Amino acid sequence: MPPKGKARAFKSKPSLPSKASASIQVQSKGDPPKPFQPSPKHLEPFLPNLSKSHVYITHIDAKPRDFKRNIFAVPVLMNLVIIGLIVWRITIVGPFYMKICSSLMGKTNETTMRTANLPFNEIKSEILRRSMTFMVDLLIYSFVWPWPKAFFLGQTIANPVMWRLRVGFRDKEIIVRRSRRWYNAAENVLDEGTGQDLFLSNVYQAVDPMWMSEKTGYLMLSKDWDLDWKLMILAHKLVDKHDMNFSDFKTTILVHSEEFGWVVIQSAAAGGSAKEEEGRRKIVAFKDELTAMGKENLFFRWIELVQFESIQPGGFGPERQQETMAKAKRLFEDQGVDFDRFWAKVGGMQGMPGMDDM
Structure with missing residues (x-):
């Protein structure tokens, strides 16, 4: 199972196209x-x-091939551990099931119950114990075994192991x-x-x-x-x-x-309009650069600042954007980041959502 991603402050869903752009407009016959x-x-x-x-x-x-290799190693190890636990369970409970089968075929052993000579409470306790054992193994077979089976042996759309064996890890x-x-x-x-x-x-x-x-x-x-x-x-x-x-x-x-x-x-x-796509790419470059500097918290504080300023009365016009940039500059410099040099490194503010007039 793939690990869950960490929560992010900037998690708004991409907006759908407007009715005008998504409406049915036949280009030509x-x-x-x-x-x-x-x-x-x-x-x-x-x-x-x-x-x-x-x-x-x-x-x-x-993504770099080493990164992909490390990511793929996690489900490989996880599924190998699951298979190991299932094999261990089989070695533990297998002989028990074999003895029950032998008892059902008339061969007396320690699992054979002579109910005529046993107290009712003992019979009830043994039935409950065996039922719980059967239920646990049924749940393992129904809900746990399908994970490694699909990972290593899946046939309908192949499986991850076959994909990696045929394709390998590439940049x-x-x-x-x-x-x-x-x-x-x-x-x-x-x-x-x-x-x-x-x-x-x-x-x-x-x-x-x-x-x-x-x-x-x-x-x-x-x-x-x-x-x-x-x-x-x-x-x-x-x-x-x-x-x-x-x-x-x-x-x-x-x-x-x-x-x-x-x-x-x-x-x-x-992914939306070309302008929207460029804006998202600029945000990604912005976040990645701050993360590389060990200042990822600045990304989230920037997003919060811009979102707060953009919903204030009067709109988010050029003057308000300039004021927001002044506040952001102080925010960056308080954490030792040269604001102007940083933006020059990531290619300027052009294309950043909400910064159309910068």
Whole structure:
């Protein structure tokens, strides 16, 4: 099971597109409605392997390979420990079950109960003890064993171990996510309505650049999305054979429509407008630089300051932004960070959400 991420102060969900931008607007006859577009030709070698009953998200995981190796070591060790405990349990309880089976076949042993010669309380106690043993082992088989089984032996969409054995650890890896049961409720996602709202809500959250920048691909398993190990292996095979390129798997949402076939939401549209995407990337660079300096608390205090100032009466115009920057400068310098030099290092404030007039 992937570990839970730590809580963050800046955790607002990415906003959905407005009704104007997400409404049904047919571009031309035969084209899907916005924000969807026909699947590009370069995806044709990949598309026949997708299931029409799922939504897929592809993206490139550019985290360092050593980081990915360390992350993957955690579930490997966890599942090996689980297997070890199950084997230990089998060695402890196995002989007990074998003796019960022998007793049922008429071979007398210490598990054989001659109820005619036993007090009722002793019979009741032994039945309760054996029932508890059976229940514990049934729960282990039903709820614990499936974890390592799926991790090492899963066949439906392959398994993580097969993925790592075939692909290895690379600095650039193709990640393919597949929708879970929620998509069954999102009928007619190309038509404006509840189904499309659910679809856009789930996929826009799943491709939020700030959220994605903090996670390696393996940690993107969630209640809404599976990782399709088989498709990830196939995608790398296609790239290795030069049938496709890494750039073909940039952040893309793929969904099948009976009317238009496979349609996609690509590039900036997958995470909102280009301006919104740039703003999120600038925030990520801002946070990463402060974290590297050991001043991550400054990031959260900055966010709190900007959010507080932006909701004050009178709006967050140029004058209020200048005042906010003066307060932020004092905040930084109180902790020994040169405000002007810091912003020069991360590329300036241009593109930061709410700082349009800076």
